[in-house]
Amino acid sequence: MNEILLEVRNIIVRFGGITALNNVYFDVIKGEFLSIIGPNGAGKTTMLRAIIGVVKLLSPSRIFLADRDITDITVHERVRMGLAMTHQIVRPFKSMTVLENVVIAAGHKRTGNPFSAMFSFDRKSEIEKAMNLLDTVGLSDVAEQPVTGQPLGVLKRLEVARTLAVNPGLLLLDEPLAGLNHVEAKKMADTIVKINQNGLTIVMIEHNLAEVLRVSQRLIVLDNGFKIASGNPDAVLCDSKVRAAYMGKEKINAAA
Amino acid sequence: MLYLELLLQGLIQGSMYAIIAVGLTLVYGLLRILHVAHAGLFALGGYVGLLIFNETGSLILAMPLAAALVGLVGMAVYRLCYQPILDRPPYVALIASIGLFIAMEELFRLIFGPYGLTYKNPPLQAYVNLFGIHIRAAELCMVGASITLLGVLSYLAQNTRIGVACRATVEDPEMAASFGIDAIKVRYLNFFIGSALAALAGIFVSLLSNLVEPTMGGVPSYKALAIIVLGGLGNVKGTLIASLVIGIVEAFGTIYIGNLLDRDAIAFAFLIIVLMIRPQGLFAEK
Amino acid sequence: MGIYEISLGTIVCINIIFAMSLNMITGFCGQISLGHAAFYGVGAYCAGMLAKAGFPMYAALFAGMIFAGMTGLVVGLSSLRVREDFLAITTMGVNFLFLGIVRQQDFLGGELGVSSIPSHGMGKIGFLVFVMILACLVIAWSHMIKRSWMGFAFDAVADDEDIAQVLGIDVGRYKLVAFAIGTALAGLAGGLYAYFARFIVPDDFGFITSITVLSMVAVGGIGSIAGVVIGTLLLTLMPEMFRFISDYKLLIYGLLLFGVMRFAPEGLAGLIKSFVGFICKKRAAL
Numbered sequence: 001m002n003e004i005l006l007e008v009r010n011i012i013v014r015f016g017g018i019t020a021l022n023n024v025y026f027d028v029i030k031g032e033f034l035s036i037i038g039p040n041g042a043g044k045t046t047m048l049r050a051i052i053g054v055v056k057l058l059s060p061s062r063i064f065l066a067d068r069d070i071t072d073i074t075v076h077e078r079v080r081m082g083l084a085m086t087h088q089i090v091r092p093f094k095s096m097t098v099l100e101n102v103v104i105a106a107g108h109k110r111t112g113n114p115f116s117a118m119f120s121f122d123r124k125s126e127i128e129k130a131m132n133l134l135d136t137v138g139l140s141d142v143a144e145q146p147v148t149g150q151p152l153g154v155l156k157r158l159e160v161a162r163t164l165a166v167n168p169g170l171l172l173l174d175e176p177l178a179g180l181n182h183v184e185a186k187k188m189a190d191t192i193v194k195i196n197q198n199g200l201t202i203v204m205i206e207h208n209l210a211e212v213l214r215v216s217q218r219l220i221v222l223d224n225g226f227k228i229a230s231g232n233p234d235a236v237l238c239d240s241k242v243r244a245a246y247m248g249k250e251k252i253n254a255a256a
Numbered sequence: 257m258l259y260l261e262l263l264l265q266g267l268i269q270g271s272m273y274a275i276i277a278v279g280l281t282l283v284y285g286l287l288r289i290l291h292v293a294h295a296g297l298f299a300l301g302g303y304v305g306l307l308i309f310n311e312t313g314s315l316i317l318a319m320p321l322a323a324a325l326v327g328l329v330g331m332a333v334y335r336l337c338y339q340p341i342l343d344r345p346p347y348v349a350l351i352a353s354i355g356l357f358i359a360m361e362e363l364f365r366l367i368f369g370p371y372g373l374t375y376k377n378p379p380l381q382a383y384v385n386l387f388g389i390h391i392r393a394a395e396l397c398m399v400g401a402s403i404t405l406l407g408v409l410s411y412l413a414q415n416t417r418i419g420v421a422c423r424a425t426v427e428d429p430e431m432a433a434s435f436g437i438d439a440i441k442v443r444y445l446n447f448f449i450g451s452a453l454a455a456l457a458g459i460f461v462s463l464l465s466n467l468v469e470p471t472m473g474g475v476p477s478y479k480a481l482a483i484i485v486l487g488g489l490g491n492v493k494g495t496l497i498a499s500l501v502i503g504i505v506e507a508f509g510t511i512y513i514g515n516l517l518d519r520d521a522i523a524f525a526f527l528i529i530v531l532m533i534r535p536q537g538l539f540a541e542k
Numbered sequence: 543m544g545i546y547e548i549s550l551g552t553i554v555c556i557n558i559i560f561a562m563s564l565n566m567i568t569g570f571c572g573q574i575s576l577g578h579a580a581f582y583g584v585g586a587y588c589a590g591m592l593a594k595a596g597f598p599m600y601a602a603l604f605a606g607m608i609f610a611g612m613t614g615l616v617v618g619l620s621s622l623r624v625r626e627d628f629l630a631i632t633t634m635g636v637n638f639l640f641l642g643i644v645r646q647q648d649f650l651g652g653e654l655g656v657s658s659i660p661s662h663g664m665g666k667i668g669f670l671v672f673v674m675i676l677a678c679l680v681i682a683w684s685h686m687i688k689r690s691w692m693g694f695a696f697d698a699v700a701d702d703e704d705i706a707q708v709l710g711i712d713v714g715r716y717k718l719v720a721f722a723i724g725t726a727l728a729g730l731a732g733g734l735y736a737y738f739a740r741f742i743v744p745d746d747f748g749f750i751t752s753i754t755v756l757s758m759v760a761v762g763g764i765g766s767i768a769g770v771v772i773g774t775l776l777l778t779l780m781p782e783m784f785r786f787i788s789d790y791k792l793l794i795y796g797l798l799l800f801g802v803m804r805f806a807p808e809g810l811a812g813l814i815k816s817f818v819g820f821i822c823k824k825r826a827a828l
Binding site for chain 3: 093
Binding site: 284288290337340341344345346347348349350351352354355356357358359360361362363366478481482485489515516517518520521522523524525527528531532535536537 | 568574620623624625626627628630631632634635636638639641642643645646749753756757760764789790792793795796797798799800801802803804807
């Protein structure tokens with residue numbers, strides 16, 4: 001049962017002189033709902049960006065997906081292998097409709113090779129799949145509308161639907177609830193749980209601790225680029241190091 | 257001796273590029289647009305300066321007056337041409353700017369004639385002996401003026417309120433706005449300063465050749481773009497160094513590989529090589 | 543049809559192929575190019591030289607296409623390194639580099655260019671029909687690409703390449719394909735131009751030509767096939783239409799470029815679209 005899907009080893013990332021991630025390691029078990037928490041600037045987003053492949057890693061960092069070393073593989077290939085990521089700041093394709101945004105992602109098999117893509121025109125099955133996904137996240141009634149001018153709640157859901165369209169085995173979510181009000185956040189979290197129950201492994205970054213505790217099975221805590229704790233949510237929150245990290249930050253924030 | 261002479265040639269040319277390119281890089285830093293029509297203002301400066309000089313016979317009067325007038329025109333260009341299209345994709349402002357530049361060149365030709373104008377009794381034409389190398393007084397003045405002006409500007413940028421506001425806005429417009437800096441005022445000021453500097457460069461160049469002609473903005477229009485890209489787009493210090501580097505590379509290049517490539521091609525070949533190694537230019541912002 | 547109309551028709555069709563080729567790169571794939579004339583030139587020189595060496599027309603045109611496409615692929619590699627404004631200036635540099643190289647090569651005729659290129663042997667009307675068919679094929683092909691998954695992926699790359707990548711699109715490969723197809727078609731247009739003019743000089747392929755073709759695309763409406771055809775027709779024929787005021791034709795050209803970008807940044811296609819939308823709304827209201 002405890003099959004390891006993703007293995008992250010000794011991740012080191014530096015920006016200029018700052019070490020954003022320092023020797024971080026953890027496993028993601030197939031089918032689980034894992035959340036990464038930590039104060040601002042702890043390196044959480046950098047961690048997700050490292051997994052998807054848009055951040056340069058220093059040796060001896062290694063990332064394995066289903067036992068295959070993907071450290072030196074390009075982003076789009078990782079996506080084709082089953083990784084997918086949503087962004088905290090949503091960036092839909094502005095020139096397209098809501099539906100088209102999902103269709104282009106659903107067509108990732110067709111767009112794999114530019115030359116065969118040139119002779120491929122049929123979009124029917126991708127549109128069907130996209131409509132289903134939009135239905136899952138509750139957006140089917142705005143499908144035909146242009147993306148520009150849609151409220152944040154819609155765009156956040158679109159981001160999830162679009163990412164699901166690439167058929168991921170492991171979904172990385174960067175603050176999917178940020179900017180949503182209480183009701184919207186709860187609805188969104190429920191949608192994510194539903195997606196997880198359908199068999200998708202999830203790694204989520206989120207600041208909304210109430211929702212995190214409600215939905216996650218396991219927590220990892222980062223602080224200043226270090227992993228300071230991991231385990232089941234209740235135990236992690238009692239950990240003195242975790243409390244110190246959060247309290248300390250708050251004290252500093254209060255002082256400033 | 258040849259080396260020294262080439263180096264000096266390069267520095268003279270480079271200091272001319274510098275006063276043109278600084279305005280361009282400021283505009284880029286503020287608005288993220290490639291302001292090709294800047295070269296039109298450079299030519300306008302040449303015309304206005306020459307007309308005032310020929311009327312009054314005084315260079316001391318012609319230079320600041322032309323600079324101020326062209327500075328005002330620069331502000332008008334911002335208000336009328338760029339401000340309304342800032343939130344469009346970047347090529348929109350670029351093509352609009354190119355159109356404006358073509359129209360300006362044509363206006364100069366239609367108003368002042370295709371063959372250009374010359375100075376009556378051109379000033380600063382005497383040769384000066386500098387370490388055994390003869391250079392013209394106008395060249396010396398141009399180098400002196402560009403060092404002085406850019407020095408004064410950098411002093412103001414470091415030590416005055418509005419200067420600090422300008423720098424902050426060029427570096428990070430959103431952050432600066434959140435500190436309550438009036439971005440619009442900063443933009444006007446930058447267009448004024450940048451255009452005034454371009455006008456002075458136009459006057460110096462016309463003194464060197466004793467000619468202002470409609471097409472004199474042609475070379476600066478693209479060369480200055482290459483320089484600000486090399487300097488890291490929006491980076492003032494980088495732009496100054498890049499100006500001198502391009503000036504020197506051209507001076508040496510035309511002597512040593514001039515039979516392979518012409519002057520422009522040398523500058524751009526250098527630029528492309530640098531960009532392939534450092535895609536953000538010599539002096540990246542981040 | 544007089545000789546004048548025939549040659550005007552031929553040049554319009556050549557320009558349509560040329561503008562469509564840039565539209566592939568800039569309109570479809572969103573990669574700005576300020577040096578497209580270089581590839582037009584590569585095609586023209588290659589076809590012209592081969593024609594003079596006695597090769598048949600189809601072979602010369604095909605070779606020009608392949609050679610231009612290969613050069614384009616190399617330049618396309620730079621689009622993987624540099625982005626947006628940096629890419630714009632890099633491609634501009636490629637144009638100057640091309641000119642610089644061609645000007646200094648004796649076997650390419652240097653400044654004097656290549657003259658007495660052999661005739662295509664089709665007669666003027668025959669050649670017009672030939673070029674017209676090619677233009678129609680290029681338009682049809684563009685249309686096909688736009689509707690295919692390839693065009694859809696281009697949309698994504700043009701819109702936001704980081705996101706396209708995260709959705710599994712091989713952004714680099716799509717950019718290279720766009721560059722290869724676009725520059726090969728530019729090479730074809732250049733080859734046709736060489737056969738049409740039978741005399742080519744470096745200045746035919748300068749920065750001005752790059753700007754002109756970019757203007758055709760932008761004035762028509764970047765990315766819109768019908769728009770680009772209209773833009774090309776307008777900008778090719780306009781200087782002819784204004785021959786009676788020939789002294790002002792460049793001024794009008796510059797002002798038109800500026801005016802379209804300033805007041806209708808989506809080009810004529812965007813203007814027509816919003817006009818139709820307006821009419822429809824009026825109808826719906828009634």
